[in-house]
Structure formats: C-alpha cells, structure tokens
Amino acid sequence: MKSLSRRIVRQFFLAACVLLGTTLPASAKESYSFSVVPQFERRMLFSIWQPIVDQLERRTGLHLHLVTSLSVSDYESDVQKGQYDFIYLNPYMMPVVAETPGYIPLVRDARPIHGILVVRKDSPLQKVSELQGKTLAVPSMTALGASLLLRAELDRQFGVRTKVIVAKTHSSVFLHVINGFADAGGSVQKTLGEQDPRIQGALRVLHRTAAVPSHPLAAHRRVPVEVREKLRQAFIELASTAEGRALLEKVPMLSPVAAQIGDYDVLKSLKLENYLEQP
Numbered sequence: 001m002k003s004l005s006r007r008i009v010r011q012f013f014l015a016a017c018v019l020l021g022t023t024l025p026a027s028a029k030e031s032y033s034f035s036v037v038p039q040f041e042r043r044m045l046f047s048i049w050q051p052i053v054d055q056l057e058r059r060t061g062l063h064l065h066l067v068t069s070l071s072v073s074d075y076e077s078d079v080q081k082g083q084y085d086f087i088y089l090n091p092y093m094m095p096v097v098a099e100t101p102g103y104i105p106l107v108r109d110a111r112p113i114h115g116i117l118v119v120r121k122d123s124p125l126q127k128v129s130e131l132q133g134k135t136l137a138v139p140s141m142t143a144l145g146a147s148l149l150l151r152a153e154l155d156r157q158f159g160v161r162t163k164v165i166v167a168k169t170h171s172s173v174f175l176h177v178i179n180g181f182a183d184a185g186g187s188v189q190k191t192l193g194e195q196d197p198r199i200q201g202a203l204r205v206l207h208r209t210a211a212v213p214s215h216p217l218a219a220h221r222r223v224p225v226e227v228r229e230k231l232r233q234a235f236i237e238l239a240s241t242a243e244g245r246a247l248l249e250k251v252p253m254l255s256p257v258a259a260q261i262g263d264y265d266v267l268k269s270l271k272l273e274n275y276l277e278q279p
Contacts, residue, residue, distance in 0.1 A: 031063040032223065035084035037075050037215070038068050039139070039170045039191050048194075048250045049088075055244065059234040062227065071168040072140035079103070086231065088217050092144035092272065094264045102221040105259035106232040109252075112211035115145030116192060117154075118203045119184045120177055128158045128207050136162035137173045137182035141276055146170065146186040148272040149209045155275075171195070178202045190252050212267065216259045232258060 034056075036049050045068060053066045067084070069075035079087055082101030089097070091113070097103045117136075119125050125134075131154065138147035141164070154160040165182050167173045173185040174195060184206065192200060217235060219228045238244035239256050248254060 031065060032085035032227070033067055033083070034064040034086045035067050035069075035075070035078070036088045037090055038070065038072060040194070041169060041171050042068070042070075044171070044194075052238070052247050052251075055238055055247065056231060056234050059237065060227075060230045062231065072143060073166070073168070076140070076142055082220055082222075084220070085223050086217065086219050088215055090142060090144050091213050091215055091264060092142060092148055092267055094216050094218065095261070095267060097218075098261050098264075103218040104221055104228065105216040105218045105261055105263065106228060107217040107235045107253075107256045108259040108263065109214035110255035110257045111214060113145050113188050113190060113214045114211055115147075115150040115153075115209035116187055116189050116205050117150060117184055117207040118174070118177055118187060118192065119206050120180075121202055121204045123183070123204065125183065125206065128154065128160060131158075131162055131184055132160050134162055134183035135165055135181075137165045137167045137176035137185040139167055139170045139173055139187070141166060143170075143186070144212060144267070144272075145188040145209055146173070146191075148275050149212060149270070150186045150207075151275045152270065152272055153207075153209050174199050174203060194250065194252070212270075213263050214253070216264070218259075 034053055036045060038045055040048065046066065050066055053064050056062070057064050064086070069078055076090070076093060078084065079089060079093065079097055080101065087103060094103070094105055117128070125131065141147055151162070151164070154162065162184070165176065167176050167185070170187045170191040173187050174192070176182040177185040178199070189208070192203070219231070236256050236258065239248055239254070245254065248256065
C-alpha cells in the first residue's frame, strides 16, 4: 500500500513538471515521462501504449509515466521544448529535435512506413490527377507520410495542389473523408490497419508514397546513458515474447531494432521544408 502511495505521489509530481515545462531534480529521476504522438484518439492511444509501458517498467525497474497531447501539433510543440524524457514521434521530427533540444533515437521498426492517400470507397475519384483543387485532410502539416511526403509527391509527380484541412489526428482524418468534410485524406498504412473494420471498409487507398524510416522511440539527452540503453534493450527484448509481440502489433512495431540518427539522414535529402506551411 505504501509503495502504491509513493508511486501515485511520483506520478502527480511528474505530471506537474511536464505541464510546467520544468526539469525534474536529479533525486526524482527514477521517474521518467514517456510520451507518444497522438496518432489515435486518447482512449485508444492509452489502451495500446499503457500495457507496453507497464511491461517496460517491469523489465527495467524504471518508473515510466505515459502522457500525451491533445493534437499532433501540440505534441510536436511540447517535444521541441524538451518536455518529455522518452518520446515516440514523427520520423520527420527526429533530425530536427536531435539538434535542439537534443533527443537521441533508441528504437525503430525495421519495416519502413508509407504515406497513403485515402478516399471514400464510393468516391468518384479514380486518379490522383483528379484531386486538383480538391480538399485534403491531414493530421498535421508536419506529419511525414500523411502530409509532407504525400503533398510533395502530389506536387512533384502529379502537379496536383490541394486545399489542406488540418484534422489534428489520423483517426479524425478518416472521419473527415467518410463524412464528406474532405475529398481525400492523408495517413499511413499502419494507422489505417489499426482502425475499426467499418472505418477501413468505408475507405479506398488511391495512392501510396515511397518508403521512409519508421517512427523512432527516442530519449532526451538528459536521460542517463545507462537508462537509455536499459530501455532500448527492454523494448527490443519485448518483441521476442508472444505477449510482447501481441502488444507491439497494435502500435504497430513488429520488428523493433536499434536506431541511430543516421537512419534519418534520407529525410534531409527529400527537402520537404517547402511543404511545412499550408498552401
């Protein structure tokens, strides 16, 4: 009972520090914030990630507190301020936050990700070229596969410009398209595969982008090296068990491998900066 009470106090203290944007004192550093980009609505995100965080706690002996933001753009703003100790984030952001505030990639899925362009299953749109001047819902302007890479390919390969609507989450993108608020939507194949079968059945993939490195799990440089390595190893080992694979499949991250910042150099060569702002 005392152990539970101490843990609750630690979690409240950590949450307060996160909200205030402060750094925990060294004496409290047995607790770490673990934050995940809000690809799903809040309830689904916690149902997917909390069991994983619980497993990592048991395997490492660390105290990890799962937190997130209400939208992708809010999350990216928090990450750029260095508010979280461990983060799971958009691959495009990795080279950016590696410099400032100083995040270090630990783990990524060995499988790359693809951006996808979805329309309603009964949409009259059959070709990408038919999207000229149409509305495109995206989770955020900086989402890699779902926005930056997708809009760059629409422009560079097809000469197509769209009117962009920021839907804030991937789940909301799908609902925008299904309910007719947008002609098309940008997301990633992995996230579409996690949706309710009714959502998946109401949509059709019109285009897939080139492959790019998958979402990394990263640590702020203030986290001690031994703690980073402990979490990296625990995450990779989690995938070696049947229970762990079942949990990671929901992310999905079926083949976690050690990540290095060099893995994301390819994103710099794509020169996606021109697509950061709304056209």
